Amino acid sequence: MSAPAPRRRVRPVLAVLSLVPLLGAVALAHEAPATQPEDVTRGSAAVAPAAVQDSCPGPLAIPDELLETGGDAALAVTAPTDAVAVRSVALEADSSLLFGHLSASETGRTEEGDVPAPQIDVTGVDGETLQADAVAGDLGASVLGADGVDGPARVAIAAAGSRAAVSDTLQSTTTPQGDYRSLALSRCAPAGVDAQFLGAATTTGSSASLVMTNDSERPATASVQIATEDGPADMKGRSTVVVAPGTTETVLLESIAPGLTATGVSVTTIGAPLAMHVQSTERDGLTPGGAEIQTPLPAAARDLVVPGVRASAGRDPVAVLLNPGGHDVTADLTAAGPDGPIDVAGASGVTVPAGALVEVPLGGLDAAAGADLTVSVHGDGPLTAVVRSSVAGADLPGDTIGAPVDFSLAPAAGAIGGSAVLALPAEGPAGSLVLAADEDTTATVIPVGADGGAGTPRTVEVTAGSSVSVASSSWTGTTGAPAAVVIVPDEPGVLHGAWVQAPDAPGVGPLLSSVPVEPAATGEGSRSVTAG
Incomplete structure (x- = not known):
């Protein structure tokens, strides 16, 4: 039986046959046109700035x-x-008023021919829309007034254009008679994560409350510290306050640090921003002593300018200085009136200990009784400051009740940049715009009516070392009483301002409160969001 034939020749043939499909695929791939990459389109859109x-x-x-x-x-x-x-x-942001002149825009009009203006909406804390509508003119300005608001309010402001609106919102509350006879002006402001307050008293008959409201859907934890002339107060286990979503928490300052003619309060929060204010009321026995509602102060600084300090006969204003730092600060205080600098006794070389506050009586200013002054503070370290001034009303009947008093706690005012807008009390202005400057300058002041229209521009010269008052009664050209005022300085960064409201009703006597002019924030433009 012969051996089987060898099979070695089969493998090369099978190998060759297995390569045929592969070679064909390579040939087809070589002959086929190359695939071109597809263009990827990236979508983009301009997102308008968020409402204030x-x-x-x-x-x-x-x-x-x-x-x-x-x-x-x-x-x-x-x-x-x-x-x-x-x-x-x-x-x-492009309104001509912010550039110091009156010129209706001819571009960007709506199909109906209207000039775009910001939207303003006001709601109560329960979200209910209040019966108040904003009115706009042809200068890109909107004005809203709401009377009889029976609780805290929330105001939303949205620009019509691609840049944030320049805005201001003011709250006023007046009690003309009774135990809490007073006038209090307060600036409405966004919720924040830190705040400082200064000047509230906790003496017998007085009450001061820190009020914190959480409008968010997240809980917030607030760290609270009270400052005194002896330094930080013992918080008695109440330095941490949890504010649940949609709730308000109140801290009575007199329950922690009683018997003080002035206090300082600092708050920092984590978890969510809070709307914060300090309200203070005072009585001397049965005699009303006034009230204020303070919103957060500006950050500490070495140089502070406090316009809007009312001088009254027999009632020297008192500066309250707080040193938030860890080292002692030495400060000099000066005052200026319509005629220039005024000598102030005992206001040079004032030492403010670290973490403490001091009160500095500004003696000699009653010589300028009835005038609105400016107090400047110059320290070798950062300070916060307010100046307390007061006015007395008419004598009340009875042997145990003296003349009622109302007081104001005027804070420092930042330097105005290109322009600023100031809302005036909804009851109507009864006072003066007070201006002070670090160097000689000129400002254009334009009143704005409740209809969003402008009044007659006025040029005001402000000399360094003086305090210039522009009475609301001197403004003309608006339909009805002015609702706001626009200030445009010729030289940015040197002008400071405040509004002093001092109505003097027959039989009641003067009331007093003030609010600083807030420099216009740099409005954010629309943001370009790219997808893909």
Whole structure:
């Protein structure tokens, strides 16, 4: 039997046959046209700046124990007014008013021929829309006024164009008679994560409350510290406050640091921003002593300018200085009136210990009684400051009640850049715009009416070392009383301002409050968002 034939020749043939499909694929691939990459289109859109959300504090809220009368109806305490008035003004960033002249825009009009203007909406804390509509003219300005607001309010301001609106919102509350006779002006502001307050008293008959509201959907934890002339106060286990979503928490300062003629308060939060304010009320026995509602102060600085300090006969203003740092600071204080610098006794070389506050009586300013002055603070380290001034009303009947007093806690005012807008009290202006400058300058002041239209521009010269008052009664050209005022300095960065409201009703006597002019924030333009 012969052996089988060898099979070695089969493998090369199979190998060759297996390569045929591969060679064919390579040939086809070589002959086929090359695939071109597809163009990827990236979508983009301009996103308008977010609306400004301002929080207004609402009316004075008196602790229940201060309203108790012991059952004697004849000594019943009269609560303060339970409502506030809100005025809000907003200008498009390209409004001619912000450049110091009146010129209706001929570009960017709507199909109906209207000039675009910001949208202003006001709601209560429960989200209910209040019966108040913004009115706009042809200068890109919108104005809203709301009276009889019976609680805190929220104001939303949205620009019509691609840049954020320049705006201001002011709350006012007036109690013309009774135990809490007072006038309080407050700027409405967005919620924040830190705040400083200064000047509230906790003496007998006085009450001061830190009020924190959380409008967000997240809980917030607030760290609170009270400062005194002896340094940080013992917080007695209440330095941490949790504010749940949609709730308000109140800290009574007199329950922690009683018997003080002035306090400082600092707050920092984590978790969510809070709307914060400090309200203070005062009484001397049965005599009303006034009230204020303070919103957060500007950051500490070495040089501070405080316009809008009212000089009154027999009532020297008092500066309150707080040193938030870890080293002592030495400060010099000066004052200026319409005629220039005024000598102030005991205001040079004032030492402010680290973490503490000092009160500095500004003696000699009563010589300028009735005038609105400017106080400047120059320190070798950062400070915060307010200046307390007061006015006395008409004598009240009775042997145990003296003349009622109202007071103001004027804060420092930042330097105005290219322009600024100031909302005026919704009840109507009854006072003056007070201007002071670091160097000689000229400013254009334009009143704005409740209809969004402008009044007659006025040129005001401000000399360094003086304090210039522009009475609201001198403004003309608006339909009705002015609702706001625009300030445009010739030289950016040197002018400071404040509004002093001082109505003097017959039989009631003068009331007093002030609010600084806030420099216009640099409006963010629209943001370009790219997808893909």
